[in-house]
Amino acid sequence: MLIDLHGHTALVTGSTHGIGLAIATVLADAGARVAINGRTPEGVDTVLAELRAESGVRDLVAAPGDVTDEAGAAAVLAATGDVAILVNNLGIFGATPALEITDEAWRRYFDVNVLTAVRLIRATLPGMKERGWGRVLNIASDSAIVVPVEMIHYGMSKTALLAVSRGFAKDAAGTGVTVNSVIAGPTHTGGVESFVYELVDPALPWDEAQREFMRVHRPQSLLQRLIEPEEIANMVAYLASPLSSATTGAAVRVDGGYVDSIIP
Template sequence: MKIDLSNRTAVVSGSTKGIGYAIARGLAGAGAAVVISGRKPDEVEAAMAKMTGEVGGADVRGVVADLGTADGCAKLVDAEPAPDILVNNVGFFGPSDVLETTDDEWRTILDVNFMSGVRLSRALVPGMVDRGWGRVIFLSSESAHNIPGEMVNYGVTKTAYLALSRGLAKRVAGSGVTINAILPGPTLSDALRDQLAEDPANAGKSPEQAGVDFVRANRPTSIIHRAAAVEEVANMAVYVASPQASATTGAALRVDGGVIEDII
């Protein structure tokens, strides 16, 4: 299978690092013009330079915007008003006792992890429908099924993405636009690498070995017995964004290493 995204433009939110960057790089490698976004100008510039070096002939643009705000989402839309592919990836996670999480903390994670996808989709999907072709991908998580007791707020945002993606797919039914969610399991993103490195128990371990130990301790139902690489998640996103995935829509697609016990 040869995936050709030439003459397509992809916007990937939160794409200076980790899974977002890997998805943007994969789309660029398939020929798409890619828009990298992030909150910090230096990180956006560094990601653009890195991708230009890694993908020969890549067409890469950057937008600096805080997508946890309505104004930031509007800034990205103003800069790139007509993409063919939208990947709603931006998000964050961290321990938060649900009995102590404040209203402001709830609003922050909902704005970043959920409302960014609502706002960008609301602004950009109508154009895709008018043009008769488009791909929208929401980065959910296995935590949408297995709500982490230590990160209930994060799990809630990822479950909400499943509902949003399925409902939005129904809203644009028959238009040529597909809407899907991807559910990664534990993945060696920059965020997880940093979290593992902060644990004294991982001193002297490679990130990969620390990831194996994390999965064994915290996701014992994993079938691959390790954390995924960001590229493994990106591979699914590139396929879902392709013309070959035209019959895949309204789906929750797992790249979770078998963590989720359900068979369907």
């Protein structure tokens, strides 16, 4: 299958590192004009320089700003232009004992992981519908379904994101715009490395620490390893393409078989 995204502008939130950076890179390599987003212009410019050095044919634009607030989101959208592919990747996570999660933490996780996506969908979906084509992709998590006891607030936010995706898919029905969630399983990023070492012996070498983490804390994984960001990005690129035109309102799993279910 040939994934060709030429002529489409994609905005990937939180795309200066981790899964977001992998998604931005794969979309750009498929021909999309990709807006790189991070909180600071310096961070965004650094990533742009690195990506352009790797491949001079990538069509990239700087879209720095804090999308968790209305003014920041407006600035990012202004820098991006008409968005045909929106990837709501930005999210926060961390381990906190269940009874120690404060009201403030509950609100913060909802605001960052859910309301930020809603705000950007609300701003971009009307244009997609008017143009008769578009893709909205919300990066969810296996934690939406298998809520981990060490971060219930995170699981709650990702479960809510599945509902958001399904609801907006109904709003976009019949317009040529699709809205889907991508359920990412335990993925190898810098942030996850730090998280792993919060839960296993920090003296262990990384390969041993990863195996111990999967054995003790994620034993359901059929891969029995962390997923690489590019593996998530490949699914996103397919769902962002014209090839996925009959997939909408779905929660598509790239979870390494972590979720114990025979249906997506």
